[in-house]
Amino acid sequence: MAWQSPNGLVHAMHSIRRAAQLRPFLQRSVISASPISSPFTPTGLRQRMSARGFTTELQPVAAPEVDLAEFPVKPARIIPVSAAYFSGSPKFIDHLLRLEALLAKYASLPTVSPSDAPRMAWFKLLQFRDVVGEPVPTKKYKALLKLLQRLNRIDPTVAPEEVRSALGLFLRPGNPFGVKPAPATVDDKGRARGKGKRKASSAVVHLVEGEGEVLVNGKTLNEVFPRLHDRESAVWALRCTSRLDKYNVWATVQGGGVTGQAEAITLAVARALLVHEPALKPILRKAGVITVDARRVERKKPGHVKSRKMPTWVKR
Amino acid sequence: MVSSFCWSCLTRLPPAPRAILPPTLTAQRVAAFHTSTALFSSPVKKKKGDAPVAKFRQAKSAKMKKKKPVERTRPPAVGERKALKKRIVLSNPNALEIEGMQDLSAENMVDARLRGSILGLPVPMLDQLRAVQAFKPKQGWSIFRRPGTVVRRETLELGRLIDGISSEGENKGKVVRKIVTGVKGSGKTVHLLQAMSMAFTKNWVVITVPEAQDLVIANTAYAPLSDENPNVYVQNDATAALLSRTVTANQKVLSSLSVSQAHPALKSAVKPGMTLEALAKLGIQDPAAAWNVFQALWTELTATAPAPGFEKTFKPRPPVLVTMDNLAHWMKESKYNSINCTPIHAHDLVFVRHFLSLLKPNANKPTLPNGGLILYATSASNSPAVYGLTVALKQLAARQAGVNPSSPEYPQPDPYLNADKRVLAVFDASKSTAPKEGALELQTLSGITREEARGFMEYFARSGLLRETVTDAWVGEKWTLAGGGVIGELEKLGRRLRVIA
Numbered sequence: 146m147a148w149q150s151p152n153g154l155v156h157a158m159h160s161i162r163r164a165a166q167l168r169p170f171l172q173r174s175v176i177s178a179s180p181i182s183s184p185f186t187p188t189g190l191r192q193r194m195s196a197r198g199f200t201t202e203l204q205p206v207a208a209p210e211v212d213l214a215e216f217p218v219k220p221a222r223i224i225p226v227s228a229a230y231f232s233g234s235p236k237f238i239d240h241l242l243r244l245e246a247l248l249a250k251y252a253s254l255p256t257v258s259p260s261d262a263p264r265m266a267w268f269k270l271l272q273f274r275d276v277v278g279e280p281v282p283t284k285k286y287k288a289l290l291k292l293l294q295r296l297n298r299i300d301p302t303v304a305p306e307e308v309r310s311a312l313g314l315f316l317r318p319g320n321p322f323g324v325k326p327a328p329a330t331v332d333d334k335g336r337a338r339g340k341g342k343r344k345a346s347s348a349v350v351h352l353v354e355g356e357g358e359v360l361v362n363g364k365t366l367n368e369v370f371p372r373l374h375d376r377e378s379a380v381w382a383l384r385c386t387s388r389l390d391k392y393n394v395w396a397t398v399q400g401g402g403v404t405g406q407a408e409a410i411t412l413a414v415a416r417a418l419l420v421h422e423p424a425l426k427p428i429l430r431k432a433g434v435i436t437v438d439a440r441r442v443e444r445k446k447p448g449h450v451k452s453r454k455m456p457t458w459v460k461r
Numbered sequence: 462m463v464s465s466f467c468w469s470c471l472t473r474l475p476p477a478p479r480a481i482l483p484p485t486l487t488a489q490r491v492a493a494f495h496t497s498t499a500l501f502s503s504p505v506k507k508k509k510g511d512a513p514v515a516k517f518r519q520a521k522s523a524k525m526k527k528k529k530p531v532e533r534t535r536p537p538a539v540g541e542r543k544a545l546k547k548r549i550v551l552s553n554p555n556a557l558e559i560e561g562m563q564d565l566s567a568e569n570m571v572d573a574r575l576r577g578s579i580l581g582l583p584v585p586m587l588d589q590l591r592a593v594q595a596f597k598p599k600q601g602w603s604i605f606r607r608p609g610t611v612v613r614r615e616t617l618e619l620g621r622l623i624d625g626i627s628s629e630g631e632n633k634g635k636v637v638r639k640i641v642t643g644v645k646g647s648g649k650t651v652h653l654l655q656a657m658s659m660a661f662t663k664n665w666v667v668i669t670v671p672e673a674q675d676l677v678i679a680n681t682a683y684a685p686l687s688d689e690n691p692n693v694y695v696q697n698d699a700t701a702a703l704l705s706r707t708v709t710a711n712q713k714v715l716s717s718l719s720v721s722q723a724h725p726a727l728k729s730a731v732k733p734g735m736t737l738e739a740l741a742k743l744g745i746q747d748p749a750a751a752w753n754v755f756q757a758l759w760t761e762l763t764a765t766a767p768a769p770g771f772e773k774t775f776k777p778r779p780p781v782l783v784t785m786d787n788l789a790h791w792m793k794e795s796k797y798n799s800i801n802c803t804p805i806h807a808h809d810l811v812f813v814r815h816f817l818s819l820l821k822p823n824a825n826k827p828t829l830p831n832g833g834l835i836l837y838a839t840s841a842s843n844s845p846a847v848y849g850l851t852v853a854l855k856q857l858a859a860r861q862a863g864v865n866p867s868s869p870e871y872p873q874p875d876p877y878l879n880a881d882k883r884v885l886a887v888f889d890a891s892k893s894t895a896p897k898e899g900a901l902e903l904q905t906l907s908g909i910t911r912e913e914a915r916g917f918m919e920y921f922a923r924s925g926l927l928r929e930t931v932t933d934a935w936v937g938e939k940w941t942l943a944g945g946g947v948i949g950e951l952e953k954l955g956r957r958l959r960v961i962a
Contacts, residue, residue, distance in 0.1 A: 367943060373942065380942070389934075390937040459518070
């Protein structure tokens with residue numbers, strides 16, 4: 146305890162004095178939310194301010210009489226602005242309450258499906274923690290995000306400005322979803338280009354309108370893929386949309402093994418086909434040729450025989 | 462008291478009495494310098510019921526000795542396995558008979574309306590085709606009721622060619638020589654078979670080498686041709702087999718022709734008025750004379766006029782079809798060794814040399830004066846890599862495309878890859894002055910068209926092998942999956958058993 150040491154006693158006295166000098170300033174700043182700011186300052190304080198630095202001149206002054214009628218408008222102690230001041234993360238809870246209030250206010254507005262709602266780049270958790278400067282738990286932030294998404298689903302044509310500006314506070318700066326690559330188009334010779342990767346293989350496919358001829362690295366399909374399954378999977382995107390006899394495929398594929406090459410071509414053909422006919426996307430997605438399989442071979446680790454395998458246990 | 466021994470003669474000390482100890486203890490040995498007493502305990506004996514030392518990293522369970530099964534079945538007899546491997550089944554009674562399937566005949570082999578349909582091979586001809594070994598064991602004839610082939614574009618061209626050579630017209634007596642190449646499963650061997658069947662319908666003489674490899678892998682006997690040219694080798698057994706094939710397949714034609722030339726090499730064996738069948742049989746009976754007989758037969762077949770004295774029985778000779786499969790094996794050194802233990806080049810075998818010489822248009826004398834077709838096919842599955850042949854075929858293709866051999870676009874062999882000069886010389890460009898001698902051509906077989914593929918797949922469906930509705934879309938899909946209609950791949954797709962869930 147600071148009081149027990151003589152040094153601490155001096156320190157305490159100083160702090161009292163400092164607090165006394167700062168009081169009007171504090172009152173102004175902290176209780177700014179209260180309707181009445183006090184221009185009135187007790188005379189005794191002023192005197193003491195002039196007599197700063199001389200502890201011997203400090204004279205006890207009686208506190209002014211407590212006026213209970215004045216109490217509601219001018220509380221006796223400092224009152225924080227936020228009601229959540231003592232919760233540990235007041236700003237976050239303020240945000241949360243504000244959004245909840247907004248939602249309650251506009252809950253009756255029509256909504257659109259999540260896929261039709263404008264795409265928003267909300268703050269990531271770490272960024273949001275930096276912005277509010279409070280330790281926001283993951284779970285609570287998720288709840289906040291849910292609120293944001295619900296508000297974002299309000300039909301954009303009728304969404305009030307209030308909601309829009311409120312949502313704008315939670316967006317990452319720079320509008321990451323605003324920058325989109327130009328949609329691929331068929332070139333002047335009627336070729337659409339698509340790239341695909343699978344395992345260690347990567348394929349580039351040029352798709353032109355034609356009669357169902359397929360050349361992979363300049364060879365026919367059956368020369369490159371002796372296994373029928375691989376041949377079928379290479380042209381699966383065309384097969385499942387019954388476009389096999391309407392396009393010619395010119396594929397270049399490298400790296401990896403036979404299966405990987407075939408499935409890299411699958412993906413590339415599907416992407417090239419989307420350039421020709423973007424409306425086929427739902428069918429192709431159902432056929433499973435748009436989804437990228439990002440799995441790669443897991444690296445080997447020291448102390449392991451392979452990536453996960455441990456050496457055999459040997460007694461001694 | 463007197464001591465028990467005499468002090469003066471210690472040497473005579475009587476031996477001390479032995480300690481009365483158990484006999485085992487006396488055997489105990491103690492090191493001389495140890496002062497401590499020996500422990501007269503017996504060494505620890507191993508207990509009987511002691512647990513055995515635990516085994517690690519090996520099977521701990523009790524092992525049961527397995528009894529070796531007694532061999533009851535006998536291995537198949539000698540040659541039985543090979544016979545099974547080489548067996549050719551041309552019919553499947555379980556397959557459905559196809560109504561309205563036409564047989565190959567002289568009329569419909571040039572009929573363009575039949576393109577894409579299946580023409581059956583006439584049943585009497587099957588024996589002839591078997592005799593020339595036109596069918597190969599792995600060709601899948603055994604899944605259909607009776608053998609038949611697709612009429613594709615190349616088949617119709619071939620039909621027109623054979624028809625033109627044998628009938629009166631501008632192409633009569635022409636000699637056409639072709640190398641048939643193409644990817645694996647593109648139907649090269651079946652193309653040869655179609656040529657043979659057409660030649661049989663037109664009553665040609667068909668001479669075939671069904672597998673070129675057999676002549677160069679040291680499976681048949683060989684000997685120097687003669688003392689004059691010891692570096693050329695003759696294969697009598699192989700020649701006798703060739704004569705046998707030719708006689709069996711062309712029996713009708715050869716028996717109607719008779720000897721018209723003098724054959725001094727055969728001396729008195731050849732009688733005047735002898736049929737060519739009998740002449741060829743001389744070589745079969747006596748393989749030592751087979752090569753001479755073959756040469757005599759060849760002279761007879763290429764004769765245009767009788768020698769003096771033979772005018773009475775002379776009949777004009779029919780055109781000749783010569784086919785050979787798996788050309789690349791003849792383009793490298795054979796497995797035979799010369800007397801110096803150096804490998805003999807395939808071109809030094811007189812049999813091979815004869816058939817390869819047919820590829821070159823003869824400058825002064827026509828190769829086949831009565832007309833004919835020379836069809837040599839390459840193989841894509843069993844083919845040794847011969848760089849010289851690759852270049853030669855490229856050059857051939859370039860010449861056919863109209864590239865001048867002196868122009869820079871003409872493919873030249875890489876000087877560092879040592880292309881075989883003899884191989885290049887076989888396919889060399891030289892145009893004959895004779896009007897009926899066609900230059901060597903290259904025919905590359907690729908996939909069949911969609912319409913032809915549809916006919917082919919319908920054949921499977923109508924035979925009951927394929928239980929799917931054959932539509933254009935379905936055929937188009939299979940056509941793509943078969944690498945652009947490669948017929949061998951289409952066959953695999955057609956015969957694939959599909960379980961319909």
